[in-house]
Amino acid sequence: xxxxxxxxxxxxxxxxxxxxxxxxxxxxxxxxxxxxxxxxxxxxxxxxxxxxxxxxxxxxxxxxxxxxxxxxxxxxxxxxxxxxxxxxxxxxxxxxxxxxxxxxxxxxxxxxxxxxxxxxxxxxxxxxxxxxxxxxxxxxxxxxxxxxxxxxxxxxxxxxxxxxxxxxxxxxxxxxxxxx
Numbered sequence: 668x669x670x671x672x673x674x675x676x677x678x679x680x681x682x683x684x685x686x687x688x689x690x691x692x693x694x695x696x697x698x699x700x701x702x703x704x705x706x707x708x709x710x711x712x713x714x715x716x717x718x719x720x721x722x723x724x725x726x727x728x729x730x731x732x733x734x735x736x737x738x739x740x741x742x743x744x745x746x747x748x749x750x751x752x753x754x755x756x757x758x759x760x761x762x763x764x765x766x767x768x769x770x771x772x773x774x775x776x777x778x779x780x781x782x783x784x785x786x787x788x789x790x791x792x793x794x795x796x797x798x799x800x801x802x803x804x805x806x807x808x809x810x811x812x813x814x815x816x817x818x819x820x821x822x823x824x825x826x827x828x829x830x831x832x833x834x835x836x837x838x839x840x841x842x843x844x845x846x847x
Contacts, residue, residue, distance in 0.1 A: 673737045677761070685730050688742040689784075697776050702802055706772050706846065707746045710800065713840050714747065714770075723835060724751040724767070725758060732761040733769075735792040743785060745769040746800075749834065765793035768834045772800040786810070796834040805846045 670691030686695050699707075707728060715726040727748050735741045747770035750758045757764040769789060771781045782799065789797050790812050799808040804825070811820040811833055824830045830838040 671740065673734055673740050673742060676740070676742060677732065677734075682730075685744045687744055688740050691740040696780075697774075700774065703772050703774055706800060706802060707770075709847070710770055710772070710845055711747055713845065714749065714835075714838075717835060717838055717840070718749065721836065722752070724749060724753075724755060727758070727762075733766060734761060734763045735765060735788055737763075741788065741792075743788065745785075746772045751834070765789070765795075767794070768796045768798070768832070769794055770798040770800060772802065774802075796832060798830075798832075800845075802846070805843065807842055807845065 671688060671693060672691070673688065676688045676693065684695055684698060686693055688694075711726060711728045718724055718726050727750075729744045729746050731744060731748065733743050733745060733748060735743060745766070748762060748766040749768035750762065751767045754764070754767060771785065773781060786797060795811075795813045797810045797812055799810070800806075801808070806823055806825040807830055809822045809824065809830060809832060813833065814820075822831070824842045826843055827841045829841055832838055
């Protein structure tokens with residue numbers, strides 16, 4: 668398979684399945700499970716309610732293309748993205764730049780890719796915060812990427828503890844509620 672530019676990737680017909688362009692190569696992960704999609708939907712509804720109530724910006728669910736690096740042909744489709752009002756101009760029919768927040772619901776087949784490869788991309792290109800949602804552990808790991816540090820601040824939430832985000836402020840929903 669030959670390398671593809673971002674323009675070629677974006678000019679293709681819309682696809683039903685998630686895809687990403689990793690340095691010019693199209694990657695199509697396996698189909699997502701019912702639990703994965705249900706969790707994404709639940710998170711989106713609760714995040715959107717919080718964001719709208721506080722007037723913070725916009726929440727969007729995959730599949731939406733996020734162009735992290737046009738020159739290096741890097742386009743990803745996180746499960747959920749949040750764009751603050753201050754950076755709203757980057758979001759039209761796709762997101763051109765780093766979202767303020769990305770949420771990745773971990774799956775057995777994608778966990779390593781999400782935690783290593785995608786996290787490195789998010790950190791490098793300026794995503795401010797990343798959440799990893801662990802369906803089996805019923806936890807949410809919040810990573811503060813705003814300082815650009817390799818380790819960054821990591822906080823694990825579970826049970827009755829509400830998630831706290833430096834991007835969204837106190838998210839007054841108990842973590843366990845996100846997994847019902």
